[in-house]
Amino acid sequence: MFITFVDDTGGSKKFPWANTVLILLNLVICLKTASRHDFGEILRNYGFIPVQPLTLGILTAPFLHTSWGHLAANMTFLFMFGRAVEGRIGARSYLLSYLLCALGAEAVHWYYNQGSALALVGASRVVTGLGTMYLLMFPWGKMKWVFSFFGVPLFEVPSRTLFVFALWAGLLVVLAYFPFDTLKNAVSWLNVPLLSNNPSAGIAWRAHLGALITGFCLFFLVPKKASK
Numbered sequence: 001m002f003i004t005f006v007d008d009t010g011g012s013k014k015f016p017w018a019n020t021v022l023i024l025l026n027l028v029i030c031l032k033t034a035s036r037h038d039f040g041e042i043l044r045n046y047g048f049i050p051v052q053p054l055t056l057g058i059l060t061a062p063f064l065h066t067s068w069g070h071l072a073a074n075m076t077f078l079f080m081f082g083r084a085v086e087g088r089i090g091a092r093s094y095l096l097s098y099l100l101c102a103l104g105a106e107a108v109h110w111y112y113n114q115g116s117a118l119a120l121v122g123a124s125r126v127v128t129g130l131g132t133m134y135l136l137m138f139p140w141g142k143m144k145w146v147f148s149f150f151g152v153p154l155f156e157v158p159s160r161t162l163f164v165f166a167l168w169a170g171l172l173v174v175l176a177y178f179p180f181d182t183l184k185n186a187v188s189w190l191n192v193p194l195l196s197n198n199p200s201a202g203i204a205w206r207a208h209l210g211a212l213i214t215g216f217c218l219f220f221l222v223p224k225k226a227s228k
Contacts, residue, residue, distance in 0.1 A: 014087060016091075019094065022078065043119040048110075058102075074123040088225055097129070097130065105125035105214065129211035135162065
């Protein structure tokens with residue numbers, strides 16, 4: 001059983017060219033890099049690595065994805081939230097917000113993982129920041145919880161943006177600060193790798209939390225157009 005959600009809120013009628021360009025850029029980069037035999041070297045050169053924070057990776061890491069599944073998930077949510085956010089703040093402010101959400105996430109990730117040599121990549125943390133802005137812009141926007149079984153939709157439950165993101169924010173806080181090491185030690189007798197707290201090999205939850213905070217601040221700092 002899988003639970004996802006879809007946006008049912010009407011966005012701006014103006015074509016979201018900035019969001020579209022970002023999605024296409026992510027797509028092209030994944031096409032050119034994900035299948036290369038030297039992808040590990042690409043991660044080292046263009047990913048965000050905490051032990052070497054002031055490199056080109058602070059700008060390029062949000063555009064690198066480790067697989068097509070990784071890319072598809074992030075671009076789905078970027079398409080869902082990004083077009084509406086761009087419609088409210090304009091293309092230039094949207095591009096700046098995209099960059100600042102990435103930098104805010106990387107700053108928090110660096111703070112908690114200064115000794116890590118593993119690359120942080122992917123746009124998911126940016127999507128979290130933009131999603132936070134979307135929530136604050138459309139707190140009562142219509143959304144749907146879609147319950148499916150291996151891709152086959154079973155039924156839908158109407159919801160609101162506020163409820164969806166409240167759950168997401170709660171999960172971020174729990175996953176960012178939950179003592180996974182204690183849990184891993186408790187179940188170590190099973191000799192099964194149930195959990196991993198590797199901040200770069202999986203989802204960097206604290207980086208997502210940093211993006212959430214950045215998106216919250218940007219909502220109040222970036223001028224917005226009147227909603228239509």
